[in-house]
Amino acid sequence: MMLLSGDPPRSRVLTIVLLVIILALAATPFIFPGAKAMNVAAKICIFAALVASYDLLLGYTGTVSFAHTMFYGIGSYAIAIALYTMGPNWGAVATGIVIGLPLAALLALAIGLFSLRVAAIFFAMITLAVASAFQVLASQMSWLTGGEDGRSFQLPDLLRPGTVLIPKSLIGFEFNGRTLTFYLVFVASTLMILALLRVVNSPFGRVLQAIRENRFRAEALGFRTVFHLTYANCLAALVAASAGILNALWLRYAGPDTSLSFSIMLDILLMVVIGGMGTIYGAIIGAAIFILAQNYLQSLMGVASKAAGEAGLPLLPGLLHPDRWLLWLGLLFIASVYFFPTGVVGRLRSGRAGKTSDAAH
Amino acid sequence: MTDLLKLSGVHTHIGRYHILQGIDLVVPQGQTTMLLGRNGAGKTTSLRTIMGLWQASSGEITLAGERIEARTTPDIARLGVGYVPESMAVFSDLTVKENLVLAARDGPLDDKQLDWIFGFFPALRRFWLSRAGSLSGGQKQMLSIARAIVEPRKLLLIDEPTKGLAPAIVMALIECLKEIKRKGATILLVEQNFFAARELGDHVLVMDNGTIVHRGEMAALAADVPLQERLLGLSLEAHQ
Amino acid sequence: MTELAANDPLPKPKRDLAPILLPIALALAMIPLVGSTSSWVTLTVASLAMGMMIFIMASGLTLVFGLMDVLNFGHGAFIAVGAYIGTLILLPFAAAMQADSLLANLAVLVPAILLAMAVSGALGLVVERVLILPVYGQHLKQILMTTGGLIVAEQTMYAIWGPAIIPLPLPASLRGSFILGDVAIAKYRVLAMLVGLAVFIAIQLVLNRSKIGLLIRAGVENREMVEALGYRIRRLFLGVFMTGSALAGLGGVMWALYREQVHASMSDDLTVLIFIVVIIGGLGSIGGCFIGAILVAMVANYGGFLVPKLALVSNILLMVAILMWRPRGLYAVTSR
Numbered sequence: 001m002m003l004l005s006g007d008p009p010r011s012r013v014l015t016i017v018l019l020v021i022i023l024a025l026a027a028t029p030f031i032f033p034g035a036k037a038m039n040v041a042a043k044i045c046i047f048a049a050l051v052a053s054y055d056l057l058l059g060y061t062g063t064v065s066f067a068h069t070m071f072y073g074i075g076s077y078a079i080a081i082a083l084y085t086m087g088p089n090w091g092a093v094a095t096g097i098v099i100g101l102p103l104a105a106l107l108a109l110a111i112g113l114f115s116l117r118v119a120a121i122f123f124a125m126i127t128l129a130v131a132s133a134f135q136v137l138a139s140q141m142s143w144l145t146g147g148e149d150g151r152s153f154q155l156p157d158l159l160r161p162g163t164v165l166i167p168k169s170l171i172g173f174e175f176n177g178r179t180l181t182f183y184l185v186f187v188a189s190t191l192m193i194l195a196l197l198r199v200v201n202s203p204f205g206r207v208l209q210a211i212r213e214n215r216f217r218a219e220a221l222g223f224r225t226v227f228h229l230t231y232a233n234c235l236a237a238l239v240a241a242s243a244g245i246l247n248a249l250w251l252r253y254a255g256p257d258t259s260l261s262f263s264i265m266l267d268i269l270l271m272v273v274i275g276g277m278g279t280i281y282g283a284i285i286g287a288a289i290f291i292l293a294q295n296y297l298q299s300l301m302g303v304a305s306k307a308a309g310e311a312g313l314p315l316l317p318g319l320l321h322p323d324r325w326l327l328w329l330g331l332l333f334i335a336s337v338y339f340f341p342t343g344v345v346g347r348l349r350s351g352r353a354g355k356t357s358d359a360a361h
Numbered sequence: 362m363t364d365l366l367k368l369s370g371v372h373t374h375i376g377r378y379h380i381l382q383g384i385d386l387v388v389p390q391g392q393t394t395m396l397l398g399r400n401g402a403g404k405t406t407s408l409r410t411i412m413g414l415w416q417a418s419s420g421e422i423t424l425a426g427e428r429i430e431a432r433t434t435p436d437i438a439r440l441g442v443g444y445v446p447e448s449m450a451v452f453s454d455l456t457v458k459e460n461l462v463l464a465a466r467d468g469p470l471d472d473k474q475l476d477w478i479f480g481f482f483p484a485l486r487r488f489w490l491s492r493a494g495s496l497s498g499g500q501k502q503m504l505s506i507a508r509a510i511v512e513p514r515k516l517l518l519i520d521e522p523t524k525g526l527a528p529a530i531v532m533a534l535i536e537c538l539k540e541i542k543r544k545g546a547t548i549l550l551v552e553q554n555f556f557a558a559r560e561l562g563d564h565v566l567v568m569d570n571g572t573i574v575h576r577g578e579m580a581a582l583a584a585d586v587p588l589q590e591r592l593l594g595l596s597l598e599a600h601q
Numbered sequence: 602m603t604e605l606a607a608n609d610p611l612p613k614p615k616r617d618l619a620p621i622l623l624p625i626a627l628a629l630a631m632i633p634l635v636g637s638t639s640s641w642v643t644l645t646v647a648s649l650a651m652g653m654m655i656f657i658m659a660s661g662l663t664l665v666f667g668l669m670d671v672l673n674f675g676h677g678a679f680i681a682v683g684a685y686i687g688t689l690i691l692l693p694f695a696a697a698m699q700a701d702s703l704l705a706n707l708a709v710l711v712p713a714i715l716l717a718m719a720v721s722g723a724l725g726l727v728v729e730r731v732l733i734l735p736v737y738g739q740h741l742k743q744i745l746m747t748t749g750g751l752i753v754a755e756q757t758m759y760a761i762w763g764p765a766i767i768p769l770p771l772p773a774s775l776r777g778s779f780i781l782g783d784v785a786i787a788k789y790r791v792l793a794m795l796v797g798l799a800v801f802i803a804i805q806l807v808l809n810r811s812k813i814g815l816l817i818r819a820g821v822e823n824r825e826m827v828e829a830l831g832y833r834i835r836r837l838f839l840g841v842f843m844t845g846s847a848l849a850g851l852g853g854v855m856w857a858l859y860r861e862q863v864h865a866s867m868s869d870d871l872t873v874l875i876f877i878v879v880i881i882g883g884l885g886s887i888g889g890c891f892i893g894a895i896l897v898a899m900v901a902n903y904g905g906f907l908v909p910k911l912a913l914v915s916n917i918l919l920m921v922a923i924l925m926w927r928p929r930g931l932y933a934v935t936s937r
């Protein structure tokens with residue numbers, strides 16, 4: 001309870017689903033030791049934290065930002081550039097963190113002060129423009145960022161797969177540097193999500209929700225809404241940048257496609273809406289559904305597409321092509337906004353009558 | 362004497378606020394009915410509910426025998442209701458002429474009707490091609506009223522036309538409304554200015570807390586100072 | 602009644618000229634910076650052509666927002682749809698397109714453009730009914746719904762036309778340049794300018810001279826009062842939305858020919874430019890949108906020539922600068 005800041009999942013099914021996800025993630029290294037399973041699990045952890053930080057903005061303050069991947073990218077690039085230029089040592093990791101996080105926060109502050117005064121719709125447009133400019137900037141400053149190729153780098157010795165920490169003979173599977181990196185990602189993501197839960201259930205979080213419900217009333221009550229929104233924006237940016245750091249550490253790479261592209265922004269939107277806005281827990285569900293679909297739905301669709309092709313159906317093979325999985329998630333996204341705007345979490349919670357009054361709108 | 366407009370048991374909620382709490386009223390054909398009451402009593406909400414700008418949550422609204430509480434605003438307007446909102450709502454980017462062209466929904470402006478309007482609103486002729494946004498407050502009010510009468514309407518809903526205007530302009534406006542009355546218009550007029558109400562009203566309704574607390578003849582209320590004080594918290598004497 | 606007929610002359614509303622002078626001043630200031638006159642002319646023509654195309658694509662978006670407070674984040678999809686639909690006619694009749702006869706070229710180009718506009722407009726009808734109507738008046742859901750629509754539209758285009766870039770050569774008679782002394786002016790840019798100008802004038806005429814236009818302008822200011830006068834603003838809005846979508850389709854074909862290629866994600870960069878244009882112009886203002894489009898194109902062209910690395914970033918700087926000057930855009934629409 002303390003850990004969850006007094007905001008438990010409030011639905012038995014949801015609790016079970018969350019426990020299954022978290023336990024499966026925690027146990028991945030010794031249940032599914034393959035590289036692909038580890039990658040999927042790590043990505044779910046990182047995106048759960050990233051999406052939860054986005055939920056702080058979208059679900060709790062009602063502002064739509066299209067610049068969230070920018071902060072994620074800043075974290076990724078900061079650590080990548082530091083390790084690339086300074087070599088694989090802990091000093092470089094520290095440097096990346098010390099430069100990346102404040103940079104993200106400052107940029108969030110600047111955007112917030114400049115554009116959070118205006119209506120949500122302006123904010124969405126301005127963040128979209130700023131993010132796309134940042135993307136262009138990053139790809140053009142290739143001397144620093146590696147341009148379209150990005151930056152690959154080596155991790156410090158301790159985190160390398162070759163470093164065996166506990167041999168297989170002792171615990172049944174090999175606990176190496178890669179495993180350690182995985183748990184680093186897992187623990188850090190968990191801590192960030194718990195911290196976000198704390199934030200949204202603090203008095204500050206309640207003010208944010210009051211602003212979402214009625215900005216004028218919140219202002220009339222004496223809250224400096226721009227200050228609160230900017231502060232939330234900075235917090236979200238910090239978490240996003242941290243998630244970016246984890247992402248780069250896990251991939252040992254930072255590039256435009258993995259950490260900065262607009263499609264990641266759309267992925268985040270899909271995850272937060274499908275999972276459930278304004279719940280934080282929705283981020284875990286959304287990330288799990290989305291990334292599992294991304295990695296496993298495609299092969300399913302490949303089979304279906306082939307079958308449709310062999311049956312001679314028009315258009316269907318194209319629509320079911322594995323690369324079109326996003327089409328179906330897009331439809332699911334629209335359906336969720338329309339039919340169950342509180343997402344999976346809201347659905348599960350509304351199973352228990354009377355307990356959903358404070359779920360997101 | 363028939364009743365053109367009839368509300369029975371009308372409730373209106375705005376968000377979670379219960380503004381109209383069971384309104385029953387009638388507006389007789391060819392007469393002017395005043396709707397008085399303190400600020401926040403629900404006068405403007407009553408007009409907006411009749412106009413369909415707020416949806417009545419329950420109750421019946423009948424205009425010339427037709428039920429209108431579920432109709433949309435444009436449909437209600439097309440049944441022959443002219444609306445002059447409290448904020449006047451002239452289209453400030455459009456000229457005076459363009460404002461009136463839009464108000465004449467069924468076709469070109471009728472010269473005779475225009476001449477009649479110019480008769481008591483000469484400023485509108487002078488500023489015919491000026492942007493409505495550059496008019497003075499009184500002139501905007503005239504334009505807003507002119508918009509409602511540029512074509513014959515069965516019923517006029519007018520919300521506080523004298524609000525914020527200089528006393529001399531108020532006097533002139535009262536004369537204009539009297540002229541419109543003489544043409545046989547049916548008017549439901551919200552007014553805070555008791556002097557204007559006494560000059561114009563045939564009947565009077567007084568609202569408080571979302572209900573009608575008094576209905577009767579205007580002349581009777583004007584003559585009964587204690588009743589005025591009880592209903593409105595002011596008397597005609599004190600006001601003058 | 603004397604007070605009513607007061608004889609004080611009405612103050613003439615001042616025409617707000619500063620925004621109009623802005624692009625002119627910018628162009629003139631660039632003469633010494635660019636150096637050569639012929640480069641300056643080329644850049645200026647390129648700016649105007651690009652600006653006109655962006656204006657065509659953005660005009661619908663700004664009107665739709667002004668009228669109904671609806672911002673379609675999927676507007677860019679109409680652009681790509683228009684371009685793809687254009688190829689349905691342009692590619693099979695490539696021979697006529699490559700014939701060196703303006704008439705033969707136009708005989709293919711005009712139907713292609715009309716079809717593209719018709720399909721984009723029809724798609725606009727679907728989008729308005731399915732995605733926007735249910736979340737009417739809720740900004741957050743509008744943004745989400747239309748973004749979802751964008752994802753679905755882009756993916757569907759990939760499914761139909763495949764992920765490859767489709768090359769789309771210019772018709773023979775529109776290739777090349779007019780040569781005036783040492784200045785070369787690309788023919789297609791001249792055409793783009795003419796079409797853009799024609800669209801601008803047509804929109805202005807409709808807005809200022811027709812009753813529909815009066816209704817749109819009145820509705821931008823106060824839609825409730827328009828309804829209280831007995832007009833069904835939803836139908837008007839649907840008409841504007843479809844027109845805006847059709848114009849985006851027109852812009853899509855023109856842009857595809859300008860770049861000589863079609864791709865499902867071609868609208869992504871354009872969407873950003875269009876948003877910047879609509880913001881700096883003042884949401885809901887056609888005049889502001891026109892000037893904004895020219896400004897953005899000028900910054901892109903002059904900037905691309907002078908400091909190539911800063912092309913897109915310079916648009917952000919432009920936006921920041923203009924919003925510092927006028928926080929609601931060049932022409933703030935009254936009452937919002």
